[in-house]
Amino acid sequence: xxxxxxxxxxxxxxxxxxxxxxxxxxxxxxxxxxLPAGLADLLPPDAARExxxxxxxxxxxxxxxxxxxxPPVVEFEESLLGGPGAALASQTFRLxxxxxxxxxxxxxxxxxxxxxxxxxxLKHVERPLRLSYGGNVIRVRGSALKxxxxxxxxxxxxxGVDTAEADAEAVLLTVDALRAIGVAELTxxxxxxxxxxxxxxxLKLSGEPLRRLRRALDRKDEAAIAKALDDRKAxxxxxGLLRAAGPADTAIAQLKKLKxxxxxxxxxxxxxxxxxxxxxxxxxxxxxxDPVEYRGLEYQTGVSxxxxxxxxxxxLARGGxxxxxxxxxxxxxxxxxxxxxxxxxxASSDATSERPRLYxxxxxxxxxxxxxxxKGYAVVRAVTAAADTRKEAKRLRCTHALIDGDAVPL
Amino acid sequence: xxxxxxxxxxxxxxxxxxxxxxxxxxxxxxxxxxLPAGLADLLPPDAARExxxxxxxxxxxxxxxxxxxxPPVVEFEESLLGGPGAALASQTFRLxxxxxxxxxxxxxxxxxxxxxxxxxxLKHVERPLRLSYGGNVIRVRGSALKxxxxxxxxxxxxxGVDTAEADAEAVLLTVDALRAIGVAELTxxxxxxxxxxxxxxxLKLSGEPLRRLRRALDRKDEAAIAKALDDRKAxxxxxGLLRAAGPADTAIAQLKKLKxxxxxxxxxxxxxxxxxxxxxxxxxxxxxxDPVEYRGLEYQTGVSxxxxxxxxxxxLARGGxxxxxxxxxxxxxxxxxxxxxxxxxxASSDATSERPRLYxxxxxxxxxxxxxxxKGYAVVRAVTAAADTRKEAKRLRCTHALIDGDAVPL
Numbered sequence: 001x002x003x004x005x006x007x008x009x010x011x012x013x014x015x016x017x018x019x020x021x022x023x024x025x026x027x028x029x030x031x032x033x034x035l036p037a038g039l040a041d042l043l044p045p046d047a048a049r050e051x052x053x054x055x056x057x058x059x060x061x062x063x064x065x066x067x068x069x070x071p072p073v074v075e076f077e078e079s080l081l082g083g084p085g086a087a088l089a090s091q092t093f094r095l096x097x098x099x100x101x102x103x104x105x106x107x108x109x110x111x112x113x114x115x116x117x118x119x120x121x122l123k124h125v126e127r128p129l130r131l132s133y134g135g136n137v138i139r140v141r142g143s144a145l146k147x148x149x150x151x152x153x154x155x156x157x158x159x160g161v162d163t164a165e166a167d168a169e170a171v172l173l174t175v176d177a178l179r180a181i182g183v184a185e186l187t188x189x190x191x192x193x194x195x196x197x198x199x200x201x202x203l204k205l206s207g208e209p210l211r212r213l214r215r216a217l218d219r220k221d222e223a224a225i226a227k228a229l230d231d232r233k234a235x236x237x238x239x240g241l242l243r244a245a246g247p248a249d250t251a252i253a254q255l256k257k258l259k260x261x262x263x264x265x266x267x268x269x270x271x272x273x274x275x276x277x278x279x280x281x282x283x284x285x286x287x288x289x290d291p292v293e294y295r296g297l298e299y300q301t302g303v304s305x306x307x308x309x310x311x312x313x314x315x316l317a318r319g320g321x322x323x324x325x326x327x328x329x330x331x332x333x334x335x336x337x338x339x340x341x342x343x344x345x346x347a348s349s350d351a352t353s354e355r356p357r358l359y360x361x362x363x364x365x366x367x368x369x370x371x372x373x374x375k376g377y378a379v380v381r382a383v384t385a386a387a388d389t390r391k392e393a394k395r396l397r398c399t400h401a402l403i404d405g406d407a408v409p410l
Numbered sequence: 411x412x413x414x415x416x417x418x419x420x421x422x423x424x425x426x427x428x429x430x431x432x433x434x435x436x437x438x439x440x441x442x443x444x445l446p447a448g449l450a451d452l453l454p455p456d457a458a459r460e461x462x463x464x465x466x467x468x469x470x471x472x473x474x475x476x477x478x479x480x481p482p483v484v485e486f487e488e489s490l491l492g493g494p495g496a497a498l499a500s501q502t503f504r505l506x507x508x509x510x511x512x513x514x515x516x517x518x519x520x521x522x523x524x525x526x527x528x529x530x531x532l533k534h535v536e537r538p539l540r541l542s543y544g545g546n547v548i549r550v551r552g553s554a555l556k557x558x559x560x561x562x563x564x565x566x567x568x569x570g571v572d573t574a575e576a577d578a579e580a581v582l583l584t585v586d587a588l589r590a591i592g593v594a595e596l597t598x599x600x601x602x603x604x605x606x607x608x609x610x611x612x613l614k615l616s617g618e619p620l621r622r623l624r625r626a627l628d629r630k631d632e633a634a635i636a637k638a639l640d641d642r643k644a645x646x647x648x649x650g651l652l653r654a655a656g657p658a659d660t661a662i663a664q665l666k667k668l669k670x671x672x673x674x675x676x677x678x679x680x681x682x683x684x685x686x687x688x689x690x691x692x693x694x695x696x697x698x699x700d701p702v703e704y705r706g707l708e709y710q711t712g713v714s715x716x717x718x719x720x721x722x723x724x725x726l727a728r729g730g731x732x733x734x735x736x737x738x739x740x741x742x743x744x745x746x747x748x749x750x751x752x753x754x755x756x757a758s759s760d761a762t763s764e765r766p767r768l769y770x771x772x773x774x775x776x777x778x779x780x781x782x783x784x785k786g787y788a789v790v791r792a793v794t795a796a797a798d799t800r801k802e803a804k805r806l807r808c809t810h811a812l813i814d815g816d817a818v819p820l
Contacts, residue, residue, distance in 0.1 A: 032489045032492055032529075032736055032739065033530025034486065036507050041482065041531060043527070043531065043532070044477035044541075046480075047477075048478040055461075062788055063789065067455070067457075067458065068454060068457040068461060070457035073548055074446070078442070079444070093505050095505065099446060099551065100446055121443055126807070131454075136545075161794055169791060172776055280775075331442070367691070373473040380474075381475075383538055384538075
């Protein structure tokens with residue numbers, strides 16, 4: 001699913017713990033080195049950490065049969081911003097294509113591109129179709145709180161099937177990938193952003209009362225619900241929905257007690273089924289429910305979820321059910337999927353795999369490198385002669401130096 | 411070094427041997443699926459192959475102490491197009507940044523960004539500084555022969571040292587990475603694009619005679635050299651340079667016989683030293699020399715090279731010595747590096763690692779997946795019930811199905 005425009009990213013570019021310290025002098029603000037707000041260089045070791053985490057995630061997706069696709073960074077705005085992409089139009093940089101004389105956009109999101117591939121070039125491939133992707137997206141503006149305008153987006157999408165098993169797979173695969181990256185204790189918050197609409201539709205609520213109800217639910221304000229509606233039964237129902245939040249088991253039990261209209265009952269039953277499937281697969285995974293939450297989930301058409309790290313409570317991933325395609329063209333198919341927010345993921349993961357650096361003195365045979373690389377060293381070959389091997393090795397941030405045929409720690 | 415604007419790429423997006431066949435019906439030209447000329451979707455398995463090859467290359471660079479950096483896809487045109495970047499100005503898409511009200515460019519090349527990082531943020535880090543990078547670049551126009559406008563660019567750069575050892579390391583690391591990716595028989599063509607200028611300068615050649623000489627050398631036309639110049643000694647010298655091409659050993663011997671002006675002698679000596687170092691490290695690597703070639707190498711300031719696959723004679727990589735920084739600001743340091751042309755690399759590599767796909771029937775426990783993944787399968791979980799397990803597994807392109815606890819080949 002697309003990264004919502006309200007996503008809070010944590011900057012990962014300029015950390016203090018960088019192995020290579022960036023220049024901090026006054027000339028650091030050299031006009032050539034200045035980047036636009038919200039766009040950053042990732043320096044060592046952050047760039048390698050990010051790339052490694054993306055690889056690990058894509059590898060887990062592949063282990064579950066998700067095949068990688070790679071859409072271009074730029075494409076026609078008509079395909080980029082069709083269907084649910086319209087919501088991102090104001091966040092998309094436009095370019096005039098001198099070849100076609102048509103407008104192109106720099107992708108603000110990759111999910112929509114993957115959905116385009118699924119419903120056009122891969123439309124004749126049997127369903128379910130499982131695709132994965134990883135790449136960078138650009139947004140026109142950040143905000144004061146979250147200035148980032150470039151995000152690394154990694155995710156997986158399952159097209160063509162609308163079942164609880166598919167919904168559960170999206171949740172479980174998100175968790176699997178995050179754990180593989182090295183994010184420990186996770187918690188999943190399940191949402192059903194279409195439930196309120198289904199219940200309100202069943203009760204024939206619309207116009208101003210519905211708007212007031214939405215506001216009351218957003219603020220989790222029971223008294224305001226009572227004020228928004230005049231039907232006692234309706235009030236009890238929505239207060240009941242509001243209270244059906246928290247740990248999944250009790251919340252589902254609460255939800256089942258409510259006398260929902262038919263459409264709402266079906267939605268709630270699907271949610272309960274997904275909870276059962278996720279619990280069965282992973283009994284220790286903390287699951288919470290918030291069935292009235294829908295902000296930032298306008299794009300979703302069914303069971304949705306966010307994954308958090310218990311530590312820090314940062315949102316690491318978001319996913320859920322949506323409709324892939326271009327409804328305005330009559331092209332649409334059920335889909336579910338998720339996106340990992342790599343900046344938050346890396347901030348929550350301890351994984352580093354800095355390898356020891358071995359200095360090979362000047363004129364060491366090239367063939368010597370392979371021997372030490374096989375032992376796990378990165379070798380740093382001298383390309384100039386140096387009088388003092390140890391001193392030179394230290395100057396080059398090496399942990400070891402090759403002295404008399406041995407890797408000597410420094 | 412930057413991908414030259416004349417680089418011939420081989421399209422890798424639309425191969426017939428794709429595991430997933432793209433839709434071929436008339437509606438395939440559905441307006442939503444249409445991409446701008448020169449921009450393509452990579453479908454399975456090509457996207458995964460490309461990503462894997464990039465990983466392998468970056469891993470080889472890391473084994474030699476090259477640390478990854480990741481500049482943003484978009485930055486101010488002033489930094490992007492300063493220094494040697496000016497040559498790419500007409501190939502760069504521009505965007506107005508609403509935040510700073512300044513013009514930004516979508517990167518047409520990553521080397522220049524990496525050089526920017528080296529001479530600004532990392533300017534106080536000890537030299538030699540070794541950096542690597544991998545990412546996508548966008549060009550405004552392709553050409554009729556080579557329509558691609560997006561390239562995956564992967565490379566490594568060594569900053570701050572101007573020695574033959576550093577030049578040789580660039581050649582040897584290129585070859586190492588290409589072999590690791592799975593490109594077999596390689597050949598390296600060495601160039602010295604500054605040699606003709608050095609010799610011509612020593613002989614005080616300029617103006618029209620120099621231009622005519624350049625044209626004659628470009629066409630490898632000995633008679634035209636004689637017509638361009640009137641000094642017999644100069645004619646013999648440039649004809650000698652022209653003939654000092656071919657297998658490195660004989661070409662170097664030929665070059666050493668020539669009585670070059672001092673500046674030319676120093677350049678030729680460096681080239682000979684690089685040949686010696688590369689030969690010593692890898693005696694079986696075919697090395698050829700073309701010391702008068704300079705087309706497409708205007709950016710280089712010393713020993714340069716191209717790597718080809720013996721089969722197909724496609725250019726797989728290009729590299730060489732250049733000056734990093736912004737000479738117009740008085741910021742400059744010696745550098746060498748290289749770029750792999752991933753489209754050509756993938757066309758020349760046989761590496762595939764399609765894993766067997768195992769169908770897990772509906773309601774198979776989630777925990778079952780890990781067992782089979784450990785054995786090397788990608789598992790494809792059923793998310794809908796199916797009457798005939800084998801038929802359903804085949805429909806989903808699986809090679810195996812889990813039947814009675816066994817992975818049964820289909």
